[in-house]
Structures are given as structure tokens and as C-alpha cells.
Amino acid sequence: SQQGEEDPQALSIQEGENATMNCSYKTSINNLQWYRQNSGRGLVHLILIRSNEREKHSGRLRVTLDTSKKSSSLLITASRAADTASYFCATRAYSGAGSYQLTFGKGTKLSVIP
């Protein structure tokens, strides 16, 4: 079953604008990760944030995590047409059964218009 829910389901912006995607999850986590999936290609890991971290940056990406609200956001600044893809958040459980697997949300489909 899906752990997370991304919001919005779809997002269309102009090149150069910022894109913000949100993710909510249900159970305690060890870490939360964001992946990108281009049409016809596999998932590419973007960034990982641990449960004891609140914010992380990587290039044009900024991720925040609020464990009290069980939510995360991914900000892509100065978007490019090449950023067009589906973005998924994935959680890794803290411990116990299922702690090996990643549990994905349904994804946000981002379209960046040149």
C-alpha cells in the first residue's frame, strides 16, 4: 500500500519559476527520500533527509521535513524544461518489519514549459 500522498498530483509552470511539491506520510520513519522519474526511464535518487534533520539542500533542490506533521516538501528553484518528470517521495521505516523497503507516494507530475 502507498505510504505517502504527494500534493499536487500535477503541476505546470513556466521555465525559470520555482516548483514546490508536498508529501505526507503516515508512520514513523528513519528517513525520507525524493526520486525523479522521466517518461520511459527508471527512478533517479535526488536527495535523502534523515528523521532528525529539518532541511537539506542539493544544488537547486531544497527539502524540508516536519516529523510532527509527518510531511515533507521539495522545492526546485529556477526550473528548467529538463526538470519535467514525475517526482515521488519515499519513506524508509524506522525499524521492524518493512524497514528494508521504500514506501512510495503516488507522485507529482511536473511539467516545465519552455
Place this chain on the structure above:
Amino acid sequence: GAGVSQSPRYKVAKRGQDVALRCDPISGHVSLFWYQQALGQGPEFLTYFQNEAQLDKSGLPSDRFFAERPEGSVSTLKIQRTQQEDSAVYLCASSLALTRGTDTQYFGPGTRLTVL
């Protein structure tokens, strides 16, 4: 080095046929995962191997699904008597190890299975 590879990339099967999907993980990666991704959905966990040991198969949807990794490297996901609801993209991922819980999973391009 080379990433995770999967074959075939596309597979069309008639309902009731058996299929076998192959995954070649990154060399030296201990952990291997299979996920199923239905159209418009996120991937869902199927099973996990650590070397040749299948440690978790809780996500396999039925006993028609079987996975193996006999020598701790290449893995095969087999689906017997395929049904239309098995149509999906099957993704394989590998990671170096899971000892610290933060190891990145590297995904292959997937096998798109269509059951007619």
C-alpha cells in the same frame, strides 16, 4: 560503472502464460529489491534479498509470484499463469548494504509487462 540493468525492457504475454524477468544489479551490491509500478502510481514493494537470502517477500501479491537470487547477484522474478492485473512496470533496485539505513537504492529502467 554500469548501473542496474533489466531484461527484457518490454514483455507482452497472453493471459495464463508464465514470464521471467531478469535483473542485473550493480556489481558488489548486497541488497536487491523488486517493486511493481502500476500506471499512474508509485512503485510498491514486492520483495527484498540480502545476498542470496530472501529476507522479505511480504509484498508479493500472490503465490503466482516467485523471486530468486541463487548466487547473490542476478535475480529473476517469475510470474506464473499471468493475469491482466499483473500488467505493470517491474522495477529492480540494488544498494550497497543497509547497515546504516541510509544507503541509496539504485533503480533499473524496469520491465513493462502487458498481459493480454
